[in-house]
Amino acid sequence: MNMSxxxxxxxxxxxxxxxxxxxxxxxxxxTREHDRRQIVSQLAAxxxxTLERQLSRSLSATYALASILHQYGEVRDFDELAREMIRTYGGISSLQLAPGGVIFNIYPLAGNEKAFGHDLLRDPQRRTEALKAIESRQLTLAGPVKLIQGGVGVIGRLPVFVRGGETGExxxxxxxxxxxxxxxLVASNLAQLEQHGYAYDLARLNPDTTRWESFARSRRPLAAGPVNxxxxxxxxxxxLSMTPASGWRTSLVVALDYALLAIFSVAVTALIYILLRQPELLQVVVQKRxxxxxxxxxxxxxxxxxxxxxEKEVRRLNAELEQRVRERTSQLEVSNRELESFSYSVSHDLRAPLRHIEGYSRILLDDFGDRIGEEEKQxxxxxxxxxxxMKELIDNLLKLARFSRWxxxxxxxxxxSLARQVAEELQSEEPQRRVTFRIADKLTVFADAELIRIALENLLGNAWKYTGRTENAVIEFDAAESDGRRVFFVRDNGAGFEMKHADKLFGVFQRLHSATEFEGVGIGLATVQRIVQRHxxxxxxxxxxxxGATFYFTL
Structure with a gap:
């Protein structure tokens, strides 16, 4: 189809x-306007x-005062009673008693001093309403009116009749x-509704003119067609009249709707135009593609x-690399076995000459001690x-080599259970020490029982040794979860160590404290590491x- x-x-x-x-x-x-009217109607209702209920609760205080006056003819401790009523009924700014129409009792007096002594029956603005109340013997609600003490308020007056007079009252x-x-306004939530974007107008029906007179309104005026x-x-x-402050129709939303309509129409029009031109354009595109x-x-x-x-070259290189890895692994395994055998043989062969050295030294001390000097004896x-x-070192080396072949x-x-057994053995060896063991329950693991006991003996023995100079020593054995794995730990509050030397802890014959401070040969933690690695x-x-220090291990 051509362009036109x-x-x-x-x-x-x-x-x-x-x-x-x-x-x-x-x-x-x-539809939106109807929904908004439903919401505003609910809010207004x-x-x-709330306003009607608050008025009713607050005005109930007048009936309570009237009942007391009717029964006793007076109100004793008016301030105390009024304070309690204001707290009970709520929404009341002040309570007043006006015997003969003259206000003589006010609570609270502070802020209301100007109303004290005011004669309602002689006030031209209050007299008509006061006389109507006496005539009807009903509670009347005056206002909102400007108050003598300042401000605007609503006044509920109940005429009180007591026993006496010719008619009995x-x-x-x-x-x-x-x-x-x-x-x-605060009690009825109108102030809060204004903050949330609603306009309101509160009016009363004038009984004389039968016209509605507004006495409270929001800062923003009502929109057309309010909910009443x-x-x-x-x-x-x-x-109570109420509307959204911005009106029933939000101009921004309407403009957005029409903007979206225009965009959609333009998009559809462009699509139709492209589809109509598609065969011609498609031929050019097909040739290019x-x-x-x-x-x-x-x-x-x-x-x-x-x-x-x-890929062929990679496969060749991989095959060559795998062959080299197998050869190297085999060489390393042979070397490790030879090294372990050598260590075992050397350690074992050192025992005989060492026994000879020690034996002959003992003979010299025992048989010729009285013939040699003190320096020679030392x-x-x-x-x-x-x-x-030296024998102790050789024994430990043999043990370490044995663990590799275990x-x-x-x-x-x-x-x-194993940890508690080790703790009891340590305490029996030094019963004079006061050490608190905290061993968690139900710590189980799948492992070699004998090797794990040796590891615990070394770790708990290490903690026991390095808390030897600590008062109120505590040794703890527990487990925790880390990255989905169970981590066991032995913690103590003993001598501790500097973290910069942590890499030396598990070396054979490596010690961070001198033998004069704490005894030992420096092979226990190397043994623990070998056992843990075997697992x-x-x-x-x-x-x-x-x-103190904490040793963590996984199995």
């Missing part, structure tokens, strides 16, 4: 979509109900409740050939002590000088 015909059809579609869309937007706006005066207008809610008050009616596809196929074939050659004793230490017998092991785990430590 395609443009004509596209314009026709555009105007059709705009016409239909306008009808839809108008219908949507009517709720606020009016006589007019005593008035029981009055004063409610400030701003307190009523009328409710009864003593001797009158009030009306065919040429591009041929070029892509050529490049792809070249890339496939290169990738095939590269030399011989040093030889004996060094021989003992055949693991895996089964379920109760670590809590496929790892061990590490954290500590601080003078504050």
């Amino acid at each position: 015909r395609a443009a004509g059809w596209a314009a026709l579609v555009f105007f059709a979509f705009m016409a239909v869309g306008t009808l839809i937007v108008e219908q949507v706006e009517k 709720s606020s009016a109900y 006589r007019f005593w005066g008035f029981a009055t409740v004063l409610m400030r207008l701003e307190d009523l 809610f009328v409710f009864d008050v003593p001797n009158g009616k009030w009306r 065919t040429a591009e596809l041929c070029e892509s196929n050529r490049r792809l074939e070249d890339e496939i050939r290169q990738r095939t050659r590269a 030399y011989l004793e040093r030889i004996c002590r060094s021989s003992d230490r 055949d693991l017998q895996m089964k379920s092991v109760d670590l809590s 496929g785990g790892r061990i590490w430590a954290e500590g601080e000088m003078g504050k």
Whole structure:
């Protein structure tokens, strides 16, 4: 289809979509306005109900005062009683008693001093309402009016009659409740609704003119067509009118709706135009894409050939690398076995000459001690002590080599029970020490029971040794979860260590404290590390000088 015909059809579609869309937007706006009216009606009814209920509660105080006066003829401790009533009924600014129409009792007096002594029956603005109240013997609600003491308020007056007079009753005066207008607006949530974007108008029906007179309104005026809610008050009616402050229709939303309609219409028009022109454009595109596809196929074939050659080379290199890894692994295994055998043989072969050195030194001390000097005796004793230490080192080396060749017998092991056994053995060896053991319950693991006991003996023994100079020593054995794995730990509050030396802890014959401070040969933690590694785990430590250490391990 040529360009002019395609443009004509596209314009026709555009105007059709705009016409239909306008009808839809108008219908949507009517629905939105109806929904807004429902919401505002509920809010107005709720606020009016709250206001009516608050008025009723506050005005009930006048009936309570009238009842007391009718029964006793007076109100004793008026201030105390009024304070309690204000607290009970709520919403009351002040309570007043006006015997004979003259206000003589006010609570609270502060802020209301100007009303004291005011004669309601002689006040031209209050006299008419006061006389009507006496005549009707009913509670009347005056206002909102400007108060003598300042401000605007609503006044509830109940004429009080007591026993006496020719008819058996006589007019005593008035029981009055004063409610400030701003307190009523707060109680009815109108001030809060104004903050949330609503406008309101509160009016009362003038009984003389039968016209509604507004006495409270929001800062922003009502929109057209407000929602009205009328409710009864003593001797009158009030009306609460409410609208959204921005009106029932939000111009921004309407503009956005029409903008979206215009965008959609333009998009559909453009789509129709493109579809009508598509056959002609498609032919050009097909020719171009065919040429591009041929070029892509050529490049792809070249890339496939290169990738095939590269894959063959990678497979060859992988096979060569795997062969080298197998050869190297075999060499390392042979070397490790030879090294372990050598260590075992050397350690074992050192025992015989060491026994000879120690034996002959003992003979010299025992048989010829009285023939040699003190200095020579000290030399011989040093030889004996060094021989003992050498034997201990050799024994530990043999144990360490034996752990590498140990055949693991895996089964379920109760670590809590093993730890308690080790703790009891440590305490029995030094019963004079006061050390608190905290061993968690139900710590079980699948491991070689004998090796795990040796590891716990070394870790708990290490904690026992390095808390030897700590008062109120505590040794703890527990477990925690870290990255989905169970981590066991032994913690103490002993000598501790500096973290910069942590990498030396697990070396053979490595010590961070001198032998004069704490005894030992420096092979216990190396043994623990070897056992943990045989179980496929790892061990590490954290500590601080003078504050203790914690050894963590996994299995």
